[in-house]
Amino acid sequence: MSELSVVGKNVIRLDALEKVTGTALYAADEALGEPGMLHGKVLWSPHAHARIISIDISRAKKVPGVEAVLTGKDVPEARVGSCVDDQHMLAREKVRFVGDAVAVVAARTLEAAEEALALIKVKYEVLPAVFDAEEAMRPDCPVVLHPGLSGYKRNMYPYLGNDLPGPNVHTHHKVRRGNVEEGFRQADLIVENRFSTARISHCQLEPASSVARPNVDGTLVISTSTKSVYTGVQAEVCRFFGLPPSKVRGVTHYIGGNFGSAPRAHIFAALAAIRTGRPVKVVFSREECFFRDLNRLPMVIYLKDGVKKDGTLVARQIKLICNCGAYAQITPLVIRNGSFGSSQYRIPNFRWDAYGVYTNEPPSGAFRGFGNAQPFWAMEQHMDIIAEKLRMDPVELRQKNLIAEGEENLRGEKTHSMGAAECLDKVAQWIGWGRPTSQPSSNTVKVAKGFALANKYTQVDTIASALVRFNKDGFVDVFHGSDEIGQGSQTVLAQIAAEELGVPVEKIKVIWGDSARVPYDHGAISSRTTMFVGNAIRAACQDVKRLICATASPVMGAAPEDLEARGGQIYFRSNPSKSMPVSDLFLPGRATCLPHDAELLGQGTFFYKGYSDGDPETGQGTRLTASYCYTAHAVEVAVDTETGEVKVLRFCSATDVGRAINPKLCEAQSEGGIAQGIGSALYEEMLLDRGRVLNCNFHDYGMPRMTELPGNHDLKCFLVEANHREGPFGAKGMGEGAMTPSAPAIANAIYNATGVRLMDLPMSPERLLRALKAQNKEAGHKSGPL
Amino acid sequence: MKQRVTLNINGTEEEVYAEPWWSLAQVLREEFGLGGTKIACNTGDCGACTVLLDGKAVRSCLILAVKAQGRKVVTIEGLRGKDGGLHPLQQAFMEHFAVQCGYCTPGMILTAKSLLDENPAPTEEEVREGMSGNLCRCTGYAKIVEAVMAASARMRGEHR
């Protein structure tokens, strides 16, 4: 590839100026103090499972300033959902979790809305509830959340509804390769364990916010802090309310963090706006965000591995039971796509059964890693357990089993852009694997290192379009439909356009966030924006260059193919010293070129033509993912054996990004992933008591603070660049992979420090101390006098 | 009943009628349109709503607007110099990629301002401790700490 001038450079974020000056607009900042705006508040179910006997809204309606009090009677008859249509947006007969929506109030002031909310009287008949997924999964579970499940419509991958072992199970995802029984027979060593992961919250700082404005022509304009103007806002609102896309305009501003959260304040704002004909703003409290944002899917993982004496993996069987909460939401897809991570090793015999189970807990959903971090919590601890039992070096064990470039992975895909080996080497070297720790252990503080390798795929079956407008002043407008959720996509996309057009990045303006103004895109999900939107923008740039050459052809007296547009100039290919500025195409008097200042507009679309869905019975296909981003983490921890506290002393990551369009932005994603990884490993857990979240605030929920991360000299993020042939300039998505290996890496380090292996998340001081004491007791029994 | 409150906001004398239970953050946002002051937790735990009150960092979500009567408030919108130039902290946050989603950014910058006013040459540990009341979910903090250290050096006349 020829020398790149903008790609690979640390271009300062395009949004940085607005963000440091406080002028950046977020959904929560829209309509501040706007007269006439109604404020919406939602009444949530206080019960985990109950039948609604009656709802009395008469007193609530009388509160001065109240414009509407809406209940299940006021919402569309049809059930709705992401994957399974299993929910009314306001409960009709039953509530199924603490936080199920029961009523919406819209009022002229927030105070009036709150007062009215308190005056709604709901009579419930409390029903027995089930909270444990393994219990709920039993065929004879006495509590059945959705007796009508078999009749519910499925919106994607309907085969996930086959072979369900119990009435509360809505998803069964299977992967089959080889024959695991045969594999285990060949194995010299079999390791089998049960693991579990906690329910964790995205904690994006911007609370869920939305403003819905009904237009006089019947169009609904909805701005929201939820990502994806097309799929997340427009398509969803259309489906939920039975509206055509032409009547719904989705708008996003800057989004104050996302990480997969989907609290959907916009559904309630839309409902109230439709029913009142007035603009309505809904902002969730932090507490509401905790139980409405579709937190990370908790899983129980039964893992069985078979391995030869020399470390060759021969069989892996994995069964996952996923506590999806009261509604399926996006979890069937999370469960399906959570299987892709296991493809990083060569495993000839593989069996995966993952079950999505309804319980009376808050619904789960997507969270950075989309179902992959949870299996890795088990799989990457197993690699260390196996290595120890075989007396092998754990780095070597992983390297030995890594799938190679060009090799068919366990899903039938041909492996490409495989930087995992280099990632492993980089972190092992930086952390000083096999060398002494940075500080010695004492009687009560044990220090050791650990690491893990993981990956995150990018979804293949999405589409991106882009428009590029070359303006007469030399500036370029780039229109696309993905979102700025903090990752820096606007900057990266501007760099891609600048590189392709040969213009300085300062001349690129990126326009996004409005379904009425930007072309279709699937949105900022699945680490896909750089690759999908980047490619669409590249194609649009190429298109506009073709148009420029075609338009210039009669003026310059050359065939379009003999011209080249670059850097705002049009050159003769045969004689690059002769050129004409693109801006001349706009000159008055040259009516032959661009009459009436018409536009130079290019368009581009990117999608994979040859992708496959995967066989419903075996999960096998040829192209199930767009790309894989590999991430290795290595840590050094200090464990206080008296308190169970773990301090992360040093942390290193290496991430295969294909190509870093903006290395600092990639590094920033890695650092953020590390912090979330540490949080998920050591502190974070939504504590529930019979379905009620007990710690829905930032003092009782353990999101990491500055003091809980290693100092800047003890933190290193490497970028590995195994170019992807289909990525823009070789780039592939990387943001989501950034936390997938953290928890097992830390668990492995804790084991190396103390000999205690924790299989449940988080590894809280209390849990670790209990395990340490159990270990001491056991050791006492073994060594004590008989 | 609404009470009259006078405040000096970013150097300008202002007057507002506020219910006694309205927080300063709410009043800055809804009554003065100063959306740079963010509300993320409303319990004082995250620091997104940090403003300077008589020069010191405080949580504007925990201060009743009526309690701020007669006092000087500086928000992120008021941090730029008279000439419109960026404060060295704003400059450093941009240059060091300390901004991601940006929702914590105004609070981070104002907390850092207060910290550097009291301790112009902090160590990295002092920065981490002094700013640990401010939560960020995106950055992992490394680049924020780096930016504060760089701004501190710049403000002391050292070039980095």
Add this chain to the structure above:
Amino acid sequence: MHFKYLTPNTIPQAMALLARHKTRATVMAGGTDLVVKMRSRAIDPAYVVDLSNIPGLDFIDFNPRDGLNIGALASIRALETSTLVGKQYPVLQSAAHQLASPAIRNMATLGGNLCNASPSADMAPGLIALAAKARIAGPEGETFMPLEEFFSGPGKTALKAGQVLVGIQVPASQASMQAVYLKHARSSIELAVVGVAAGVILDSDGRSCKDVRIVLGAVAPTPMRARKAEAALLGKKLDDKAIVEAAEIAAGEARPISDVRASADYRTEMVRVFTGRALRVAAGIAS
């Protein structure tokens, strides 16, 4: 939240307002705890009596006769940064430093932290270790009460209707006490899982324990002294063996509950660990 906001200019005015509105009124100082409680509807007062307009309640001074006098409205940040406090009673400076974040400490006051009467209040254990007294203004005049008697339950104090905490006094004699406050929490921002203050005055021989106080936070309805553990140390040589025993006794005295931050069992165990650590630091034998 729906209340009248009252700003008395003098203590007598404040007392009169509180006497008039009784349980329907609540006192505000910095407001950092109170606003959160009101917003979550944990309390819903009809009147908020803000003391901040009363002049002269934010002082910190020391004289050899009375010892340290701190006004109820002195901010936690002022305590943390006071060279006077740092020199004479470093445990208070350290406790202030461990209370929440600087922005909260700029607003929060000593009186507020104590009157909020959280079992995990960071300022209480150190002050009780130093035998501090609460200075209370009331209709019958000003009275002093040992701070350890000031707390009557979670969120409850011994203040009667119309009474106001106006300050704290720490006896001059306690300046010779070696005291330390250790907070066990994920970080200082979070509430203590366990807080332990230990204060020791050694005999002239420099070895045996002339006076000792062990005060536990977050393990009982109020901050509590571990009196049996103190008794076990009094007059004894303060060595590792004695400390281990005392820590064990203190763990037995704690009456913790299980909540979202920790289980009762874990708290009990942490009382043992942190009492041991605090005593070692106070005795100057920390490793």
